[in-house]
Amino acid sequence: MTNVVLGKELWKRYNIGEGIQVHALRGLxxxxxxxxxxxxxxxxxxxxxxxxxxxGALDNPTKGELFIDGEKISSMSESELTKMRxxxxxxxxxxxxLLPALTVRDNVEFPMRNLSRDKKVDKISRIKRxxxxxxxxxxxxxxxxxxxxxxxxxxxRVAIARALVNHPKFILADEPTGNLDxxxxxxxxxxxxxxxxxxxxxxxxxxxxxxxNNTRILKIRDGVIEPE
Amino acid sequence: MLDIAFKDLKSKKSRxxxxxxxVMTCVLLIGVIGYxxxxxxESIQADANSIAGKLVFEKYGTGYPPSxxxxxxxxxxxxxANSVVxxxxxxALLSTALPLNSTTSVGIVGITQGKERAxxxxxxxxxxxxxxxxxxxxxxLGSQAAINYNVTVGDTFTVDNQQLKVIGVMQKQSIGSxxxxxxTVFASLQFVQNISQSPGVVTADIITPNNxxxxxxxxxxxxxxxxxxxxxxxxxxxxxxxxxxxxxxxYVFLDLIIAMILIVSAILxxxxxxxxxxxxxxxxxxxxxxxxxxxxxxxLIIYESLIIxxxxxxxxxxxxxxxxxxxxxxxGSTSFSYTIPLSIxxxxxxxxxxxxxxxxxxxxxxxxxxxxxxxxxxx
Numbered sequence: 001m002t003n004v005v006l007g008k009e010l011w012k013r014y015n016i017g018e019g020i021q022v023h024a025l026r027g028l029x030x031x032x033x034x035x036x037x038x039x040x041x042x043x044x045x046x047x048x049x050x051x052x053x054x055x056g057a058l059d060n061p062t063k064g065e066l067f068i069d070g071e072k073i074s075s076m077s078e079s080e081l082t083k084m085r086x087x088x089x090x091x092x093x094x095x096x097x098l099l100p101a102l103t104v105r106d107n108v109e110f111p112m113r114n115l116s117r118d119k120k121v122d123k124i125s126r127i128k129r130x131x132x133x134x135x136x137x138x139x140x141x142x143x144x145x146x147x148x149x150x151x152x153x154x155x156x157r158v159a160i161a162r163a164l165v166n167h168p169k170f171i172l173a174d175e176p177t178g179n180l181d182x183x184x185x186x187x188x189x190x191x192x193x194x195x196x197x198x199x200x201x202x203x204x205x206x207x208x209x210x211x212x213n214n215t216r217i218l219k220i221r222d223g224v225i226e227p228e
Numbered sequence: 229m230l231d232i233a234f235k236d237l238k239s240k241k242s243r244x245x246x247x248x249x250x251v252m253t254c255v256l257l258i259g260v261i262g263y264x265x266x267x268x269x270e271s272i273q274a275d276a277n278s279i280a281g282k283l284v285f286e287k288y289g290t291g292y293p294p295s296x297x298x299x300x301x302x303x304x305x306x307x308x309a310n311s312v313v314x315x316x317x318x319x320a321l322l323s324t325a326l327p328l329n330s331t332t333s334v335g336i337v338g339i340t341q342g343k344e345r346a347x348x349x350x351x352x353x354x355x356x357x358x359x360x361x362x363x364x365x366x367x368x369l370g371s372q373a374a375i376n377y378n379v380t381v382g383d384t385f386t387v388d389n390q391q392l393k394v395i396g397v398m399q400k401q402s403i404g405s406x407x408x409x410x411x412t413v414f415a416s417l418q419f420v421q422n423i424s425q426s427p428g429v430v431t432a433d434i435i436t437p438n439n440x441x442x443x444x445x446x447x448x449x450x451x452x453x454x455x456x457x458x459x460x461x462x463x464x465x466x467x468x469x470x471x472x473x474x475x476x477x478x479y480v481f482l483d484l485i486i487a488m489i490l491i492v493s494a495i496l497x498x499x500x501x502x503x504x505x506x507x508x509x510x511x512x513x514x515x516x517x518x519x520x521x522x523x524x525x526x527x528l529i530i531y532e533s534l535i536i537x538x539x540x541x542x543x544x545x546x547x548x549x550x551x552x553x554x555x556x557x558x559x560g561s562t563s564f565s566y567t568i569p570l571s572i573x574x575x576x577x578x579x580x581x582x583x584x585x586x587x588x589x590x591x592x593x594x595x596x597x598x599x600x601x602x603x604x605x606x607x
Contacts, residue, residue, distance in 0.1 A: 056517070079521065082516070082519055083519065085517060085519040087519070091517050091518060093514075093604065097511075097513075097514040097604070099511055100239060106232075106235070110232075110515075110518065113229075113524075162518075
């Protein structure tokens with residue numbers, strides 16, 4: 001099985017001024033295989049967010065090697081990381097992060113505009129794909145709504161459709177149920193499992209122990225992953 | 229990104245409307261000032277056109293339109309009798325002021341009867357275009373003079389106890405404010421000499437060179453024939469130079485106002501776009517996380533700035549004519565403009581695009597510097 005994410009001896013150091021350095025990651029190793037559903041858990045300050053930023057190609061490690069879908073991203077330039085995010089990673093955020101001026105359909109279609117020239121598709125195909133994804137999350141009837149008109153659960157489902165639209169190698173979900181009530185949380189987790197069962201790898205960062213059933217759990221503490 | 233820029237602006241209706249109104253006001257002011265400048269230049273050109281291909285013989289310099297010069301009729305006759313001068317299309321003229329009311333006056337120009345072509349050759353005249361064979365008190369009026377005296381062809385009117393008979397009214401010479409010719413009353417030389425009590429003198433000669441004689445040769449010949457420290461022979465170009473230099477201070481003043489408006493307009497859009505970037509920090513972070521390149525983020529902000537600028541520009545352009553006519557009305561004019569000169573439309577188009585692009589540049593650069601990690605945390 002192919003490694004979707006492979007991190008070897010990942011270190012991340014931050015300078016917080018006056019010569020003080022903080023090590024958020026201390027030689028962390030991580031492997032995520034294709035088709036897995038991973039839950040990353042850990043207390044505040046354990047390095048969860050830093051790991052999320054690295055896996056999400058939002059940041060580079062200070063030391064170590066990180067591969068996404070076989071490509072070494074730990075030494076990629078900023079523009080190469082941007083391309084990687086557009087084509088291989090689907091993001092789901094705790095606060096949904098939908099673009100408020102765009103309709104549900106436009107929000108889901110948006111990431112397809114970011115594809116590189118060789119993968120670009122015309123507007124009709126983009127809209128068709130966005131509508132397909134909205135049908136998957138059962139929001140076909142809300143396509144022309146603005147995000148402000150939707151409930152929290154619906155917004156997160158739009159975010160999931162948006163994460164799926166570019167056929168990413170994996171979906172990175174940062175506390176996807178953090179702003180939802182228990183019923184909406186259950187629905188979102190069911191949806192993520194459904195997507196995972198269809199073959200998409202899911203990496204979820206969460207505090208919530210109730211939503212991690214049937215996932216491989218990685219516990220992170222003091223910048224390293226505890227043995228499973 | 230253009231469609232997203234539109235949708236973004238649409239979602240912030242009040243702010244977008246306020247900035248568009250601001251830009252529109254600036255464009256309106258620039259347009260009206262541009263129109264005033266254009267009108268001024270047109271009037272000058274139209275004035276100078278009356279001596280296109282001709283020479284003016286005047287005493288003491290090139291003070292077109294000739295008014296401050298006094299030449300004896302003998303000298304004038306010598307000039308007109310020179311072999312380089314076409315006597316049929318050349319005339320002596322005497323320029324003086326005719327009272328319009330207690331505070332203002334209109335220029336009256338006396339010309340040799342039958343030689344009107346020397347000055348109003350290309351101008352269309354309603355009624356008669358020559359004073360030849362007409363009574364001594366016959367006059368041909370410029371369009372504005374006719375409006376000022378409220379008369380038309382065939383009417384008579386009295387000024388300064390002199391009864392004048394209108395035999396022709398010239399068509400307007402420029403699209404905007406009146407030129408010197410528009411405001412002038414043409415009468416016979418003898419009549420003007422009588423009413424101004426200036427027998428035996430003229431102001432200047434308007435000279436058309438004889439067939440086969442170039443303007444330059446005629447100018448040189450006449451200048452060499454008469455004392456150059458006393459008399460000057462000048463061309464349309466010389467007159468244009470004098471007329472434009474008279475207005476230089478006005479041009480500089482108007483240009484300064486335009487520059488100030490441009491700066492205010494650019495700052496207005498820039499500040500609003502900077503606020504917009506700040507407000508959209510989280511959205512920009514989201515876009516960056518979703519793989520939108522810095523270049524496309526930059527384009528989004530510049531498009532927004534351009535859209536605001538262009539919409540303000542178009543509305544401003546539409547309102548220029550009514551505002552300019554209001555300005556003319558307040559200035560006491562009775563003739564109005566109904567078209568915008570292409571040069572002003574182009575000027576505003578350039579202004580709008582330049583302001584829109586440049587005022588969006590700094591906010592756009594600011595937007596590209598937003599770190600997606602920081603922006604995603606931003607509330």
